[in-house]
Amino acid sequence: MEVGTGTTVVTTAPIAPTTSYVADPNPDAGAGDQTVVTPGTPGEATTTKEPGQDPVTEVTTPPVNEVISVDNVDTATSTQSFDTITRYNPNLPVGSTNVIAQQGQDGVTTTTTTYDVDPNTGQLSNPQISTQTTPPVTQIVEYGPVAGDTVYQADPSLPYNQTTTIEGTPGDPNDPNNLPTDTIIKVGNTTHEVAPIPYDVEYVGVSQPTDYTNVRTEGQAGSTATTTTYDVDPNTGALSNPVTTLQTVPPITQVVEKGTVQVTTDTVAYDTIYKENPDLPEGTQNVVQQGVTGQTQTTTTYTVNPETGALENPTSDTVTTQYKQDQIIEVGTGVTTSTTSPILPETIYQANPDADAGTGDLTVLVPGQEGVATTVKEPGKEAVTTTTTEPVNEVIGVDNVDTTTSTQSFDTITRYNPNLPVGSTNVIVQQGQDGVTTTTTVYDVDPNTGQLSNPQVSTTTTPPVSQIVEYGPVAGGTVYQPDANVPYNQTQTVEGTPGEPNDPNNLPTDTIIKVGNVQTDVTQQPYDTTYVGVNEPTTYTNVQTQGQDGTTITTTTYTVNPETGALENPVDTTTTLVENKTRLLKSVQVLQHLRRRRYLRLQHIKPTLIQMLV
Incomplete structure (x- = not known):
């Protein structure tokens, strides 16, 4: 059996940067100057070796x-x-000079030599x-x-x-073709002084x-308005030589409307009526009708004092606008x-024509009166x-006639x-009457609202009717004329005929008064x-020569004033009618007798002589 001992190994190594050259044109004189644009920075490579596998290398930091x-x-x-050019510019401010509209610039010829740059060595070629x-x-x-x-x-x-x-x-x-024009300064050359005239107020x-x-x-x-007008000096604008005129504008009276109707309302208290209700328990109450307060409206109309606007001479009219409604309370009695x-x-409106001006006046023709309803309630019914x-x-009633x-x-x-008394004037035989045109407008009256339509x-x-005024005949004038056939200072009248002074065929004639203008005086x-x-x-008397009285007649002739009849400007004429003769008498008795006979004879002769002289 193998036992693994291998481990993963990581190592790093630097990566050297490269150098490159780029063109950097500079228009100043000379060429070949170098400038570091980007400094070089080394990079880094990382190698990773895992057990049983090939190493793997990768760039972890790229070089710059x-x-x-x-x-x-x-x-x-x-x-x-x-070069420099001087010219006119209408757009410049007035009075502008030496304004540089375009700055002069010298011309420039630039010769540029450009080289290729070797990117690896920086050499120019x-x-x-x-x-x-x-x-x-x-x-x-x-210039402007x-x-x-x-x-x-x-x-x-x-x-x-x-x-x-x-x-x-x-x-x-x-x-x-474009010369400057003058500036005109207009000067106010009039003064106006206005004295107000207050207006009146009419109400x-x-x-x-x-x-x-x-x-x-x-x-x-x-x-x-007082207007004073001055002359204006064209060079300085100074004012001189004032001339004054006056103008008056009359005031306009202010007309102010004043309301003349005052409407006031008064309340009418309702009564409370108690009604027994046998269906209610005795002693209980129930309001079956709420009381409503009535209302009356009083309209008072005034006249207006036109000078002060004060309301005067009030007249009033009162109408019911809301009838009261009594409050009804039921009282339980069980009986x-x-x-x-x-x-x-109800209120009914009907026509009530009134021929005066204006329409719509209301008059209560029949006052409304409430009726009475009686309700009987028997128990159980x-x-x-x-x-x-x-x-x-x-x-x-509504006045529906205007x-x-x-x-x-x-x-x-x-x-x-011609039948009027002489001298009559301004006799009215027919009284004139103005004609009258009456326009009557009659409206229908709505019986429910009183509206006119x-x-x-x-x-x-x-x-x-034309007025006829008559005048009667007009008497002529009175003219006095001398008339020697009329006894002295006595008159005879020849009446004139009244006539129509406006009718040449019937003009009045004058009354002629003849005045005796001759006075005769007979002197013995x-x-x-x-x-x-x-x-x-001595007792013997004998008229040896008959005596005879002489007679002298003095005639006085007057002119007559044609307007008054007065006798004026007398002219005397004296005439001797009979020369007197001396008589011889032997006895006084005879003389007296003869004188008495002479007086009687003259009394008889005198009227005859006067008549002869006239």
């Missing part, structure tokens, strides 16, 4: 081969200087020569646009002494709650009971309910009436008596 780079490029360069030329880059120097001048102009739309600038267009001063009532306020027309304050309960009325008092339904009117003014005719419109027109010139002696007895 050394890599050396070799500069295999040689470069030589030469330069060519660049087989040179290949190449030439690369970069041409020079011209340097470009630019040049700004124009600055000119000031007046602009009343700008705030006073403030400016706005309309920039000029910079350009190329060397290009006649109007609307059918809204009293806490309702709405501005129907927004008030606007008026104003008085026959009789109870009553209210029967609530069903309760029997009968209506003992029928309810009266509430009837509310009426609007417009008027047409009457004409006035003025005409002549289905309007039917009708129109009636009463034409206007008594004769003288001469006594002469004769050779006769």
Whole structure:
């Protein structure tokens, strides 16, 4: 028998690295420079020998081969200087100069020699020569646009002494087709002073709650605007030579709507009704109907003071919006009971036309009244309910008629009436009446809700009645004329005829009053008596020469004032009708007798003479 003694033996051995050369081109001058890129590191091989088997060798750590780079490029360069160009660039900031838009670069010619590298020894061989030329880059120097001048102009739309600038267009001063334009500075050359005129406030009532306020027309304050306009110096913009004008804008009255309707509610307490129930144990109670509080609504309408907006002159109307419901409690009695309960009325709406303007006004025509139901419960039987008092339904009238009117003014005719008293004016024989057009809109009324619908419109027109005003005949004027045939200072009237001053065929004629304008005064010139002696007895008397009185008539003629009839401007004319003669008497008695006879004779002659003279 063999006994095994063999063991597994493991041994290691180094693995030396190799060296390889690679090209490492460097464009600087010279070639052949070497640089270790990867240092070499030895590896390791492990050999394992198991009993009865061949040894097995494997690489447990691979070696890292050394890599050396070799500069295999040689470069030589030469330069060519660049040129400089100056040009205009509209995209540069205004006023820019000497802006380098393109940096000049010298041209370069590069000659490159490239060698092959032996990977085992690093030796250079087989040179290949190449030439690369970069041409020079011209340097470009630019200048930007040049700004124009600055000119000031007046602009009343700008705030006073403030400016706005309309920039000029910079350009190329060397290009006649693109020269710079001026910058315009507009200067506010007006001042505005506004003095406000406060607006008034007018209040109007609307059918809204009293806490309702709405501005129907927004008030606007008026104003008085004072505008002062200045001249503007075109070179400096300075303001001078002010001219002032005024303009007034009247205020607009603010109209404020004020609610005129105030609605308040009040509660109506319900009653508690106890009903005996024979089906309940005596002394027990059962609520069979909960009490409901009623409610009334009071609508108060006011007028609005247009100046202060205060609510005035209230009028109120109260309606029931919720009828109370009494609380019903059953009380157990175990005997026959009789109870009553209210029967609530219904509300019915019907038309209640009112010809005034507006619709929808509600009026209680028939107040609602509760009915009474009586319930009899006999022990052991069903309760029997009968209506003992029928309810009266509430009837509310709804104004379903809206009426609007417009008027047409009457004409006035003025005409002549020859039958009126002379001098009558403004006699109204037919009273004028304006025409009236009445438009009536009638709505249907919903009997359940009171809502208005289905309007039917009708129109009636009463034409206007012309007013006729008459005037009577017009009297002519009064003219005074002289008339020598009328006794002095007395008048005779020739009545004029009244007529129509607007009718050339029936014009009034003047009343002529003839005035006696001649006054005659007859003056007697008594004769003288001469006594002469004769050779006769002393009782002898004889009229030797008959005496005769003289007569002088003075006539005074007046002009007559044609408007007043007054006598004016008298002219006297004197005429001697009879020369007086002296008579001779012998006796005193005879003389007296003759004088008495002369007086009687003159009394007879005088009227005759006056008549002759006239």
